Amino acid sequence: MTTIESIQTKQSSRTLANQLARFRELGIILFLVLIVIGATIAQPRFLSSFNLRSILLWVPLLTVVAMGEMMVIITRGIDVSVGSILALAGIIVGMIFRDFPEFNIYLGTLLAILIGLGLGAINGALIAWVKIPPVITTLGTLSAYRGLTFIVSQGRQIDPNHVPRSLIHWSQVGPLGINLVPWVVVIAVVVAILTFFFLRSSKAGRNVYAIGGNQDAATLRGIPVAWTTFLVYAITGALAGLAGVLYASRFGFVNPGETGVGFELTAIAAVVIGGTNVFGGSGSVLGVVLGCLLLGTINVALSVLGIAATWQLAVYGFVILLAVVVDAIIQRELRRASTGE
Amino acid sequence: MNSKDTSNLATQTAAPLTSEQRTSTSQPYSRAKELLRSLLLRPEIVPLVLLVLAFIGGSLLSPYFLDLRFLLNNTSTYIEIGIMSLGMVFIIISGGIDLSVASTLALVACIAGITYFDLGVPMGITLVLALILGGLLGYVNGLLVTRLKLPSLAVTLATLALYRGLANILVGDDSRPKLAWSRDIVFPDWFVGVNQITLIGIPVPLFIFLLLAVLLGLLLHKTVFGRWVYTIGNNKEAARYSGVPVEWVERAIFTLAGFLSGLAGMIMVSRLSVARYDHARGWELDVITAVVLGGVDIRGGRGSMLGAVIAFFLIFVLRTGMGVANVKAESQLFVIGVLLILSVIVSNVMNRFRR
Numbered sequence: 001m002t003t004i005e006s007i008q009t010k011q012s013s014r015t016l017a018n019q020l021a022r023f024r025e026l027g028i029i030l031f032l033v034l035i036v037i038g039a040t041i042a043q044p045r046f047l048s049s050f051n052l053r054s055i056l057l058w059v060p061l062l063t064v065v066a067m068g069e070m071m072v073i074i075t076r077g078i079d080v081s082v083g084s085i086l087a088l089a090g091i092i093v094g095m096i097f098r099d100f101p102e103f104n105i106y107l108g109t110l111l112a113i114l115i116g117l118g119l120g121a122i123n124g125a126l127i128a129w130v131k132i133p134p135v136i137t138t139l140g141t142l143s144a145y146r147g148l149t150f151i152v153s154q155g156r157q158i159d160p161n162h163v164p165r166s167l168i169h170w171s172q173v174g175p176l177g178i179n180l181v182p183w184v185v186v187i188a189v190v191v192a193i194l195t196f197f198f199l200r201s202s203k204a205g206r207n208v209y210a211i212g213g214n215q216d217a218a219t220l221r222g223i224p225v226a227w228t229t230f231l232v233y234a235i236t237g238a239l240a241g242l243a244g245v246l247y248a249s250r251f252g253f254v255n256p257g258e259t260g261v262g263f264e265l266t267a268i269a270a271v272v273i274g275g276t277n278v279f280g281g282s283g284s285v286l287g288v289v290l291g292c293l294l295l296g297t298i299n300v301a302l303s304v305l306g307i308a309a310t311w312q313l314a315v316y317g318f319v320i321l322l323a324v325v326v327d328a329i330i331q332r333e334l335r336r337a338s339t340g341e
Numbered sequence: 342m343n344s345k346d347t348s349n350l351a352t353q354t355a356a357p358l359t360s361e362q363r364t365s366t367s368q369p370y371s372r373a374k375e376l377l378r379s380l381l382l383r384p385e386i387v388p389l390v391l392l393v394l395a396f397i398g399g400s401l402l403s404p405y406f407l408d409l410r411f412l413l414n415n416t417s418t419y420i421e422i423g424i425m426s427l428g429m430v431f432i433i434i435s436g437g438i439d440l441s442v443a444s445t446l447a448l449v450a451c452i453a454g455i456t457y458f459d460l461g462v463p464m465g466i467t468l469v470l471a472l473i474l475g476g477l478l479g480y481v482n483g484l485l486v487t488r489l490k491l492p493s494l495a496v497t498l499a500t501l502a503l504y505r506g507l508a509n510i511l512v513g514d515d516s517r518p519k520l521a522w523s524r525d526i527v528f529p530d531w532f533v534g535v536n537q538i539t540l541i542g543i544p545v546p547l548f549i550f551l552l553l554a555v556l557l558g559l560l561l562h563k564t565v566f567g568r569w570v571y572t573i574g575n576n577k578e579a580a581r582y583s584g585v586p587v588e589w590v591e592r593a594i595f596t597l598a599g600f601l602s603g604l605a606g607m608i609m610v611s612r613l614s615v616a617r618y619d620h621a622r623g624w625e626l627d628v629i630t631a632v633v634l635g636g637v638d639i640r641g642g643r644g645s646m647l648g649a650v651i652a653f654f655l656i657f658v659l660r661t662g663m664g665v666a667n668v669k670a671e672s673q674l675f676v677i678g679v680l681l682i683l684s685v686i687v688s689n690v691m692n693r694f695r696r
Contacts, residue, residue, distance in 0.1 A: 078494065132685045133639050135438060135494055136629070140681040143626055147675025155671065257671065265502050278495040310513050310618075314506025321485075321499035328489040 023330065024275030028290040032297060039301040046304050053180060057171060059296040060188035061250060063289060064243045065263065066270040067195040068120075068236030070288045073271050074199075074212045075232050076280025077134035081123060082240040083263035084145035089115040090244030090254040091149050094158030097167075097248075105167045112241045119145060120237015124230035142264070149256045157255040163248050170249040184246055191239065196285040208232060212280030262313070269316050270295050273323045295319070382694060384636020384645060387687050388652040391634075395655060399662035406665065413544060415661050417536035417612060420546040421446065421605035422624055423653040426631040427550075427557050428479075428598030430649045433632050434561075435594060436574040436641030437493035441482060443624040444504035445602035447617075449475045450609060451508040454517025454616030457528065464529045468607060475603015476596045478504060483595030487588040493595075501625070508618035517616040528614055535611040546608050550653075553601070558646035570594065574641030630677055631656050634684040638692070656680075 039046040065082050072079045089112040096103055096111070119141070126137045170183040199205040207228045211218040219225050248254050274291030276283030298319070302311060380386070400406040416423075425442045432439045453471040456462045462470070478500075485496045518526050527533070538545045561567040569590045572580040581587050610616050635652030637644025656677070663673050 078498075126682060130686060131689065132682060136633065136639050136685055137682060139626055139629065140678040142678065143623070143674040144678030144682075147672050147678060150669065150671035151675060155669070262502075265498070268498060269502075272495070278492055308513070310509045312506070313502050314510050317499050317501070317503025317506045321496075321503060324491055324495050324499060325485070325489060328491055 024327075025284070025287050025290060028273065028275075028287065028294055032290070032294050035294070035297055035301055039297075039305060043304050046301065049180060051300055051304055053182075054300045055293070055296045056181060056185050057250060058299055059292050060184040061243050061246050062266060062270055062295065063188040063292045064191050064239050064246060065236075065267045066274075066288050066292055067191055067285070068232075068239040069264075069267040070271045070274070070276050070283050070285070071195070071199070071208055071232045072134070072236050073268070073276050073278065074208055074280055074283045075229055076212045076215070077127065077229070077232070078268070079120075079123065079134065079138045079233060079236050080264040080268075081119075081138040081141040081145055082236065082243075082267055083260035084142050084149065085116050085119045085237050085240035086244045086247060086260035086263060087254070087256065088119065088145045088149045088152070088244070089113075089241035090247050090259055091153045091158060091256055093245060094163065094248055094254040095153065097164055098158055098162035101162075101164070103164075105164050108167075109242065109245045112245045113238045114241070116241015116244065117234055117238040120240070121230070121234040123237060124233030127233060128226040128230040146256075146261075153256045155256060157258075158248070158253055160252040163252050163254075167245070167249045168252055170246075184249060187242075187246065191242075192285055192289050199285065204228060204231060209281060212282075214281075265313075265316055265320075266295065269320045269323075272320055272327075275323075275327070277327070278324060382691055384643070384688070384691075385648040385651055387636060387684070387691070388634050388648060388655050392651055392655040392658060395658045395662060399658055399665070402662055403665040406662070412661070413542075413547065414536070416547045416550075416657055417544050419627075419653075419657050419660060420536075420550055421609050421621055422627045422631060422656065423550045423650070424553065424601050424605040424608070425598070425624070425628045426635075426649050426653055427553055427646070428594070428601040429628050429632045430557075430635075430637055430644060430646055431561065431570055431594040432493070432598055433629075433637050433639060434574045434641060434644050435570045435591060436577065437486065437591070437595075438629070438639075439479075439482065439493065439497045439595065439598050440625050441478075441497040441500040441504055442598060442602045442628055443621040444501045444508070445475060445478045445599050446606040446609065446624075447620045447622070448478065448504040448508040449603040449606035450616040450620050451512045451517065451618055453607065453610060455511055458517050458519075458526065464532050468532070471607050472600060472603050475606065476600035479599015479602070480592060480596040482599065483592035486595065487591050505618060505622070512616065512618050514618075528610070532611055533614045535608060546612070549604075549608070551650075554646060554650045557597075558650075561646050566590070566593075571642055574638075574643070576642075626681070627656060627677060630681040630684070633681060633688070636688060638688065639685060 036047070045051070065086065069079060069082060092115055093108045093112045097105075097108060123137055123141055126132045127134050170187075172182060173179055174181045174183060175186060197205075199208060207218070207223045210221070210223050211225050211228055215225060244254070244260075247259055251259075253259075270291040271283070271288055272278060272291075273294060274283070274288035276288060295316075298315060299312070302315065303309070396406070405411045425446070429439060429442065449471050452474060453467050456470060457464055457467045482493070482497055482500055485491060485500075486493045515521075518528070535545050540548045543551075561570065569580070569585045572583070572585050573587055573590060577587060606620070609620055613620075631652045632644075632649050633639055633652075634655065635644065635648030635650070637649060659676065659680070660673060663676065664670075668676075
């Protein structure tokens, strides 16, 4: 009896999640269109190819990190250390480029991914096996990794003339000479597609949703909860490491006190706006990509409309809050509707 | 109502604090052993031992460390962390978390600066308004957590960005008083430099911290309200069924945390005689570290005010020691971060022994 009931509620909660996801994706698109129309009316040159390019340059870095953050939040966790991992991986690889100018950039990128993987694995091990709650673990490593970034670099930034030209080209030139869509966009799209198929088609990916939905049930079904948790944080670290290289490519420098500071907030904002449930168990790649696009568009719109950069943090906070609150209300209403008044 | 309160108190005396009384037996030998055991397993013991070690280490590093006046005066530099951690104790024991405390501090400081300089409100009234505002910002957190049944982590992460973002909008990258203003436009003399004044040899900020620690310690450990906080942290559903006004208590402690952040903000403005949007940036980390290091269980339901107070002094000694040893503030981050993780590991291990 009780099992039937619990299965039924589980099924209804799944359709609930699906409904919500569809609703959310449409909602973001609508919001996106509204912002574009509003910004274009206020400032007709908003739709210039220059601004479209700015959006396309802003989004990849965020998308790569947000894909990891989304998986973490689906498992009912959180990772606030991504900005510091990004900086540490970026600064180490940047120092290698500075000291060995002939160093292969693909090898450097691989190295950054591996450094991120290692740092993420430390997070994952502490969370999965030492059983330290995710907030505490990653809050600790947020500052530990940031401190390391300063110690390793001795507080010096990697200057633009030390970042290889070929790396900067990733943000300037696109495939087949289509410069409107630079290579960094292609990288982000590939990461998003890989994440999509990982979550949808691989066993480990399905397990990510399972442990976020109900950890005890997942354990009972024989899902390796600890291992999956570890994997998710390690992957997130690797993606943040990759983002470190993308940062160097996009901005042409890596600064220990500036690079990636507060980036965890942007990533979490994109994930939450994308309809990922803060209680874990649901979230979609498409939604989060749309969330990234929305944030990128808002960001460029703010600067095109001449609104000072000082507004950025408050806008992020407000948008996170709005998304979380709207989700909570919609979910409550949907639940009410599905259980029948 | 009154009889209900006392019955609640009576049924809940089996909470963590009195456990050593229950385990004591009649035989004197095992009794002494039990006493020692329970003493060693008290949550305060880890920060206390570390504090002594840090103190010894610090005094080896620099002779200033044994100068009591130097140390006492220096407490003011980090006192805001201590004051904010007093509210965080309640929130973490109740099973929640508040990441927005440092942002609340900054927003209160900036709004106070604007109220005084731009709106011309007298400083006394500004001070009162600032404290109310702090409580209000905390109440907003509590409202979002209880009304929408959202995790406190998600809510306070959003307000962490929102509150500091608003502070940034209000004063920009400038400050109050503005950098461009003439040197005569400053906060009033009576308000500035609270850390320069001493009461019975103790700097006023430290005095305020200790006084609040005693008062809030009594509230946490000796009143029904405090019991409710533990009960909620142990099992929210059970607390609700046993008649604890869960939502009300949660709103109250978030309001308390906001109020303490506001107070800390005003102390910081008085100390630095300037309000900036980046005041106390990232200090939520130190606050949470102090509380967790003090033996408060991050999963809720266990911990004491004394532990958090000791842990604040530990962080203070560590930070001061590293400062004296010329360790840069950014590199200190590494130590504080590692310390946070280690403190949870140690408390996990001790919990295992306790069972």
